[in-house]
Amino acid sequence: MSLIPYRRNGAAITSFDPFRMMADMEREFFGSQRSGSFSTDIRETESAYILEADLPGFNKEDIHVDISQDTLTITAERHSSYEDQEKKGSYIRCERSYGSYARSFSLDGVDTEAIKAAYANGVLTLTMPKRVEPKVVGRRLEIEG
16 A cells, blocks of 8 residues: 555645745745735726725825825834833833835726725725826818819
8 A cells, every 4th residue: 555645625746846835835834925915806887997905904194005106005014012121121022013014006098196095993094096088079171272
């Protein structure tokens, strides 16, 4: 009887893949969320795009939304009281993450002058109206001569 190793998804391992093993190890160690990132959902309505970014535990003052050319960048920085030397000795365990997080998005087709941002219950919501292209109006030219 021989033992055949299986992956979690049930498929047999047919060949050794060190890159997959490293990626799996990184995912297990750091979790599925990549470092320096946060989760977002983007919906499309008839007149706008709605971006919702999960940023729980952040103060509104620690979140920045910047527009440069056709790119929107959301950055957030969370500080920990663990960094404070006086309080450092009173912690038994410190698991909450802190640091800088950033994501960038293309603004193609968005009216950048009309974007609105709101932050409530740990969710940043950006309402980004679609750019309205001026309709081409036809006209008849008079023929000279």
